[in-house]
Ligand SMILES: Nc1ncnc2c1ncn2[C@@H]1O[C@H](COP(=O)(O)OP(=O)(O)O)[C@@H](O)[C@H]1O
């Protein structure tokens with residue numbers, strides 16, 4: 001199992017190289033002086049034309065594409081993404097500042113939607129074809145069909161502006177108490193996770209109903225196990241395999257959704273920063289963030305393999 | 319059908335119906351039979367005639383849409399007072415204490431009857447730990463012993479393997495081991511070999527008989543195959559559209575078949591005397607819609623000897639020595655179902 005997983009991680013390397021190369025070529029094609037993307041504004045302001053040319057030669061900007069790519073990729077591996085054209089700050093530090101907040105938001109959304117999605121799904125499977133089941137499938141349809149920004153705005157209007165239960169905008173800094181944290185994160189996390197919650201509710205319900213009809217569940221009952229043991233040892237345990245795959249498949253969407261949700265909630269994270277970067281033609285920053293987000297997607301696909309391997313012996317033993 | 323000390327299970331006038339979209343499917347519609355302790359009862363009939371539903375009713379493992387309309391199933395266990403299984407709560411403590419412990423069941427399709435995510439050993443042990451106060455290690459020891467009894471090669475290694483690593487025949491052996499692990503009094507085997515190769519079928523049946531001799535449990539063997547019944551059964555119940563058409567010892571039913579359906583069934587498959595000599599004759603027509611059964615004898619529309627009286631309620635007739643037949647042509651002492 002470990003060997004398989006390590007192999008899977010190693011197989012990721014060429015993918016990362018390929019994506020990074022695409023990103024680099026795209027960067028290379030963007031308009032603007034590449035010098036401003038590699039040096040801080042202070043260090044190049046006041047230099048003469050000749051000095052800039054010399055710097056260009058020295059920085060290797062006249063080298064071939066491949067050589068420049070390798071140099072750039074080497075920097076990226078060390079966390080050196082160059083400089084934002086717009087603000088002149090190192091991209092590495094922008095990411096280091098904002099990425100944790102986005103990961104926190106996405107994780108909160110993930111945890112909330114997994115808990116709620118499983119709960120609603122299990123309930124409607126157990127009570128299937130009752131009012132509970134119909135309500136939860138209605139919720140599923142609504143959750144899947146409504147775009148995140150709409151949910152977010154609606155949530156702000158109702159729960160922040162009308163009811164004043166939660167703050168409408170912003171996020172906490174490190175060190176805030178649990179309750180303050182919860183107050184700020186709950187609305188954006190719920191809005192971000194709603195689509196996943198809805199998808200999980202339906203998927204959990206259907207997987208559970210599917211497994212309930214399996215012959216091995218009848219075998220479990222024939223052993224004299226209580227309904228509860230049949231349920232968690234045999235039904236839920238087996239339904240968990242497809243459910244966990246769905247969760248991992250949806251992880252990149254959660255990250256993608258954070259772009260919009262951060263904007264709506266004025267939440268300072270990498271997603272809202274991506275939007276401002278796009279608006280101000282900050283290509284260097286845009287591509288660096290996209291590169292990071294695609295790595296996250298890639299990692300979640302490896303995570304799918306890891307989890308299915310852990311949960312399903314048929315996969316584990318090939 | 320008299321009360322008798324060596325009767326383990328006695329079913330009277332059992333009716334299990336399904337209500338599907340306003341239609342009533344009378345899957346089991348007045349089944350009465352006795353299962354003798356330590357013997358093998360062959361429950362035989364064409365597919366769809368209600369054999370599996372009868373078995374599931376005994377263990378109270380019916381789907382939610384099923385309704386038990388009438389009847390009783392008295393279980394004369396050596397370990398407890400006689401109990402009417404139909405009076406117990408399906409998922410209550412008492413019924414669960416019987417399931418897998420006193421009465422076990424193995425199913426037609428061994429491929430899908432084992433949970434793919436647990437090791438074989440763990441799945442067998444689950445029954446023991448549910449019904450007895452033992453340690454896991456002791457239970458595992460017993461599971462291993464049982465696997466060896468079922469001649470599973472290198473059982474020490476295989477007990478730690480997963481279902482997908484077993485062939486169909488080996489899986490069915492595991493299912494039998496699972497069924498027998500708590501030393502039940504009754505094993506219900508629902509078409510245990512139908513999904514298997516012919517050569518493996520014989521091995522499994524032989525193994526079951528051998529274990530029955532060693533351990534002394536009773537078997538209800540459900541099959542649509544008269545040949546299998548001829549090989550392994552002591553008593554035979556011939557079922558058609560929810561009713562037992564003929565019931566008796568294997569000799570009575572095979573040598574003196576008294577119901578036209580039994581005779582038709584015997585002629586349609588190669589069994590005992592007729593193999594090779596007589597031509598096989600499929601039964602004329604097909605089984606009727608179970609939600610729209612004819613009054614009286616449901617076999618009448620396919621029967622060569624049908625008479626107008628067949629449209630009325632047909633009583634059970636004892637044609638001698640507990641050989642019971644439900645047919646207007648049968649002559650003998652009439653028995654009421656509830657008797
Ligand atoms: N869950 C169910 N819902 C409705 N009808 C059913 C259900 N299960 C079985 N039946 C019907 O009950 C009858 C008997 O089925 P079964 O006992 O499985 O037959 P078999 O003798 O082949 O084992 C069939 O007509 C079948 O259509």
Ligand SMILES: [Mg+2]
Pocket residue numbers: 366369370371508509
């Ligand atoms: Mg069946």
